[in-house]
Amino acid sequence: MTDLKILSDEELVKKFISGDTRCIDLLIDRHHQRIYSFIFLMVRHRDLAEDIFQDVFVKVIHSLRSGKYAENGRFTSWVMRIAHNLVIDYFRKQKNQQMISNDQYSYDLFNHTRFSDHTIEDKMVYEQLLSEVASLVEMLPDSQKEVIKLRHYFGLSFKEIAEETNVSINTALGRMRYALINIRKMMEERKMSLTI
Template sequence: MLITRHKDRVYTYIYLIVKNKDLTEDIFQDVFIKVIQSLRAGKYRDNGKFLAWVFRIAHNLIIDHYRQEKMNKVYSNDDFELDLFNSEKFSDDNCEDIMIRSQVHYEVKELVDRLPSDQKEVIVLRHYKGLSFKEIADDTDVSINTALGRMRYALINLRKMIEEKQLSLLIS
């Protein structure tokens, strides 16, 4: 009788937290299985707080569900519009992609080599060695503004050379 009386409130409580009808129904069913098992085992003492006790069971089962989900980290294609597992991101590069990437890297290296030495140095330190502009300024004994200016001019010069040679440096 208590289960029948409180089932709508318990269902609503679960749904407001999980916001998924199927998951709500699964947890709702588990809650009342646990309630019935606990009542039969004599684990509930009637102190007038039956609904609060059921809410606590529901809350604990919701937490258990999300902990389990987090541990399993299972992804389903049903959750996404695109085919998650048939993506270029997860595929190996084919021979053509490798050759294109190699050619683009070669062409960029050739362009960087044609820059004035101070601009080339900033490009190499920033993009190939991953230094910050502060580190570049310290290493080259110039101010940060000078390092930034050299980078700016290097990028302008690279763009000009790319346009002059009509290069396409896109990697798919």
């Protein structure tokens, strides 16, 4: 009988999908500290971090069983994306549930530009801006593009990026620095501005 602990994440995933439920326990144990720490750093509350961690692996199990995993060799990144998305969902729900009363103030709290709806033009400009930045990111060398995406799209720390890409933290930081320099150069060449 094979010692499951020596199997890679991908091998454990395949065995779990084939019906060996022990494999998911091993995957959870293997990545518990990293994923829990990532969640805790974002929410700063132990019980909430535990709840979200459990939700992450409920979603992982459901996704694996329904055939929605096709990340070949990137199990940890995939789980981190799920964790990141669940944290964002939590904060969105919290934001929508907060109520502010206007009755206690002598002036109208809500008569302020930050509470006003953005115009269609504002939204279009913002979406265009995001699209242009995304296209610049795609033009970067692969190593720089990877660091930008892991840092800004998936919220990984530079330590996690270094582990994920098998480089030193200094190399990851250097790649980010060069990526930002290259994006600035491309923006200057195209006379782009990041203001709305």
